[in-house]
Every structure is written in C-alpha cells, then in structure tokens.
Amino acid sequence: MNIKIDQEEFEKRQTRLIQEMASAIRNRLQTTGLGEDQELVESLLFDIGAILDGSAEMKVGGKPLIPFLAFAKNRGSDEVIASKGGSWIHEVCSDAVEKMFEENPPS
Secondary structure: OEEEEOHHHHHHHHHHHHHHHHHHHHHHHHHOOOOOOHHHHHHHHHHHHHHHHOOOOOEEOOEEOOOOOEEEOOOOOOEEEEOOOOOOHHHHHHHHHHHHHHHOOOO
C-alpha cells in the first residue's frame, strides 16, 4: 500500500465525509421520530469524529488504540491519501452542522 500525504486533497475528502456523516445522523433522527435537533446532530457527530480521529481515549489490551483516517484514491487502488497529522473531524463538526442547518433548515 502506498500512502500519499496530500493535505489539500485529504481536507477536501474529510470535509465531504463530515457532510455525509452529519446528513446521515440528521436523517436517522428524523426517520426514527426524534426530530431535527441541531445540537443533538452536532453532539453525535462530535463523538463519532473523536473516535475516528483517535481523540477519544481508547485502549485494546491495555495499549492505546489510535485510528488513522485515510482515503482510497479510487476503488481498488493501492494508494491512499492521508494527512500527516491524521484527521480532525471533532474540531470542525460544529461548523459543518451549523452550515448544513443554515442551508437546509428544519421543516
């Protein structure tokens, strides 16, 4: 596997992933009858983002469990695009959710 460090491309892909995750959370809350609470969407996205970022403290066998997010260049590719410092989803989820609710307010 070839890991390509490309900050700009990683950020584009991470931003799109965040948008998809926020939308999926919002849609699931709606379909289960829990409404469209912006704060709840943001809280869930933050928690999931912190897990994916490795910001949430996790251990396996007493040793730190630190995930590292990378994106395949395309399906079947042996090249992945990564950021030198890993992902930072939990740091930007608030802005992403706010933007989503501004662009598509609850009905």
